[in-house]
Amino acid sequence: MEQSLYEKVGGEEAINKVVDYFYNDLVLKDDTVNQFFENTDMEKQISHQAKFISFALGGPNQYSGQSMAKAHGGMNLQPNHFQAIANHLHDALAHFGVNEADIDQALSKVASLKDDILYK
Numbered sequence: 725m726e727q728s729l730y731e732k733v734g735g736e737e738a739i740n741k742v743v744d745y746f747y748n749d750l751v752l753k754d755d756t757v758n759q760f761f762e763n764t765d766m767e768k769q770i771s772h773q774a775k776f777i778s779f780a781l782g783g784p785n786q787y788s789g790q791s792m793a794k795a796h797g798g799m800n801l802q803p804n805h806f807q808a809i810a811n812h813l814h815d816a817l818a819h820f821g822v823n824e825a826d827i828d829q830a831l832s833k834v835a836s837l838k839d840d841i842l843y844k
Contacts, residue, residue, distance in 0.1 A: 728782030729829055733822050736778060743774040746816035756808045760799060780833045792840035801842050810834055 733739065747770055752758050761769065775786040789795060810831055817827045 729826055730778055730781040730783030732826055733781065733817070733820070733830075735783065736774075738820060739778050739781070739783070740774050742816045742820050742822075743770055743777060745819055746812055747773070750812040750815060751809065754808055754812065757805050757812075760801075760805070781830060792837050793844055796841045796844045799844060801844065803842065806838060806842055 730739070733742070747761075747766060752761060752766075772789055776789065779785050813834060814827055814831060817830060818824075822830075
């Protein structure tokens with residue numbers, strides 16, 4: 725039986741490390757997108773995002789947050805913001821040794837949410 729992408733990247737522990745690196749070492753240092761997190765409880769955001777990414781990669785469904793459209797409402801995110809986040813996710817996964825084919829699969833799942841995130 726083929727492993728899910730969640731299992732391939734190392735499960736919950738690995739996802740937690742990726743998400744922590746994603747925010748603290750990439751997103752929050754990027755002036756293109758860091759302003760969207762100025763008033764955010766980052767501990768809660770990181771936990772929430774780890775659950776979402778785990779679910780998106782085929783792991784257990786622990787995600788109980790808002791819909792993507794509702795969560796991004798009022799932010800008016802533009803394509804360059806979405807691309808910056810996608811690039812940071814790519815780099816965070818690569819940093820932890822995930823191969824390009826698996827990263828592409830993960831980014832395809834993220835790209836499928838684009839219409840629910842942009843221009844809200």
